[in-house]
Amino acid sequence: MSATTRDVREIIRDEQVMRAPILAALADGPLTIPDLATAIGHPTREVVFWVMGMRKYGHLTELKGADDEGYFRYQAVERREPA
């Protein structure tokens, strides 16, 4: 599954460019990481880095409680971008 994973530094660097597609995918409602990965066409492992980075910096947040399969859903947070 992970045999072709990219270097962590490279994945994390992409958070800046992946923010917009992720927020666009969340525009219609909260999604799990596998759902997000499908929506934006990237591996779930990379989406974990981006979602957690965006969560850390206040772009999105998790909904309470995981679903039956053990996945949380994440939703966008209204956030004022730096002027």
Add this chain to the structure above:
Amino acid sequence: MRYDALVIGSGIGGMESALKLADMGYQVLVVEKEASVGGKMILLSKVFPTLDCASCISTPKMAATVHHPNITVLTHAEVTGIRRDGADRFQARILAKPRFVDTAACTGCRQCEMSCTVAVPDQFNADMVARRAAYIAFPQAVPKKAIIERAGTSPCTGECPAGIKAHGYVALVRAGRPEQAFNLVLEATPLVGSLGRACYAPCEGTCTRGELEGSVPIRRLKRFVADAHYATGQPPSVPVAESTGRRVAVVGSGPAGLTAAWQLALRGHQVKVFESAPRPGGMLRLGIPAYRLPNAVVDDDIANLTALGVEIATNTRIDNLAALRAGGFDAVLLAAGTHAPGRLRVPGEDLPGAVSALAFLRSAKLGRATTAAVAAPADVVAGTAPDGQTTMTDGVDVCGQRVAVIGGGNVAIDTARTALRLGAAEVHLVSLESREQMPAHDWEVTEALAEGIVAHPGWGVRRCRGAERVTGVALRRCTAVLDATGRFAPQFDDTDTIDLPCEVVIAAVGMAADTADFAASLPTNRNGTIAVDPGTLQTRLGYVFAAGDVVTGPSMITEAVGQGRRAAFMIDRWLSGHELDPVAFDDRLPVVDRQAVLSRQADHSRRGPLPPPAVPGHAPDDFAELEPPIAPQEVRSATARCLDCGVCSECHECVSACPADAIDLGMRAEEIDAEIGTVVLSTGFRLFAADAKPQYGYGRFANVITGMQMDRLLAPTRPYHTVLRPSDGKVPDRIAYVLCTGSRDQTVGNPLCSKICCMYSIKQNQLIMGTLPLADVAVHYIDVRTVGKGYDEFFEQAKGMGAEFVKGRVAHIDETDEGNLVLTYEDIDHGGGLATAEYDLVVLAVGVQPNPEVAALFGGLDLGLDEHYYVEEVNEDLDPGRTTIPGVYVAGAASGARDIPESILHAGAAVTQAAAHLERQRQPQRSAQQERTRVPA
């Protein structure tokens, strides 16, 4: 500086050592390489066996260390060397690395971090989540001050002669902030759109990505931000200083003059630009064809200036500097460019039909040299219909004519392609150089040839033929262009000649400064350029400065922009009575090494660069811009290719965001020498690199993590919101621990037990079962070592909570398609055969390793290491903490694996000896006697 004690490292052992010595009344210097004190303990979830919160225990000690009146703490600093100073004392050299943040002003608000455009792995969260280049180490950091990670200047930024923060605007575009990117370029020059099209982009030539599959299209991204801004129709949003009441005259409105005028206006000076041509812009307006740089873009760039109140007087030639001074200008900048054309110096070059390239391009760009067949360039740019009128100025009309362009540089290429667009029947390019040696950029030559221009490389002009007007050029073979010293000295073979029939000859053979008007008052060089101080650009007349091509001779636009910036900086200092210091102008850090940048990653995925614009396959008949704008979807992939070479991009978002004005990118490293009475080494340990056991898959399988990573997942300041699988964010149902990973293992060169792994694993078992009540936890072990007060009871408690302990080594781990992990292990409790078990998540209980670099600190002194490379204690049973160097002591895990209580105890022993050493220094007579009567162990 003079201290009683130097404590190196501020983990629990270092803090304990420093506090005990300080409480005894000694002056202590603590040097910590990280941005916060606290070491590894502050990053843990809880401590065993009490399950006390690690943060709750650590932070009081951290605060006490930093605020103790007898302790000085240097964080983000490293001891680079220690030598003996006399019999008992030491001299230490410390490198205080710059934080780029004024810690006195910083309030720890994290606004810099929130605005930062560079994401890097967060080492304080075991690389499981991103942090920013501007960051606060972790929420409990002491001091809680921001720091900016800067490895140096990124090559693209370092290479830009204009001083534009190329990495910065690329990072801003990547972050979805094109307007801020536009403003960042404005910090250097108002010519954002022009540079986005016509710059030859030296930044791209040095881009580290070029070592992989091709450089980032930096210039085209600049065009993107310029186009995005100009489409809004809004004036620039830049901070302008209050008016100084000083007036500056700028002579010339090319890149240097416009940039200088912009910079001076930003600094609050009143600026007026004088331009002899009918329209401002210099070579941008008059020299660069519209298919490369439309006039409308130059107009947009110049509008930035006029929005600041800069006046531009066109059709105004300045030939009297004293009159400007008398007219109320406090300073004058000469930036008149190089508008005198070079000459062929052959018979017939003054015949009608022969013209200079500068005059030809100027007429074309101003819309005066048109033909019946094609539109005026200005009209094309404006999008209006061709007017179809025929005008002819400067004595040449190329429509339907055969044109010979003489020269092999970029100007010659521009001239030839312009002639083609004006309807020339044939265009021939005659150059002394061979095709490979032509000074023009190769891609421009390729495009010109594709458009139908006929090249004649390796020929020189002997004469222009014709009686009343040009009818052709006589050429002779050029056998060499340069002499042995590299000087321009063409050699010809007069027996090898041809005639090239043509009606128009355009000479593109160089440009020179036209400074005759100023020669009486200003010294000039042999080539006519103005003589200036190269660092300050000041002329012999104190109030007159000069910049751009009129100083350097013909150069790139970016070089002229850089000259303009420098001149404005110096003029501003001169006007305000400051010293003209060339060093103060360029505050860039050294450029980072590109190989070092590439080596930050184990591998790089290849990302296709933007395809170059299609080479035109036919003779164009208008001046429509050739290069298309970069498409929005291309912008993301283009910026994602940036490697953040300097880490900090210098985008200046933190500078704008900081409410305390605490960001100081001008900070530099400082070397500090300290006189020390005693040294306490508390440099701690390193964690075993789990990928050194490749059979366990760490680094390849996302769901194989280390014990420290699990501790971070369990900590209050964790990278995720709970314990999740890194592969897909799923809550794990089955979790396995593999004990003794990298400990008690001769295959990795570490036969020692790490002492802490069993206990921290048991601690994590209990915490996981509290956090994830439904999860199953299994521990694969060889032995479980629980030596310590309450440790065994702690172990039994974990078993009672449901943790399963499986005796036997794990042979290897494999990954399923779902990201689950299959452990193959020796099942000793069930007969000793091989067995397998599948888990969602595997935690490798990695051991500890020594930190042997500490020995290198002692030049000329032999700091002993034991056989396992821990700091050697002379007699660890009876004399704990004493090293092989008198006066140097070791505290905590630097001398061997220890848990937290043991480290604290050991630190106490070490500082007791250190204090005794200091007392012997204070009472040398008594000390000597004590040494003599000391009973050996």
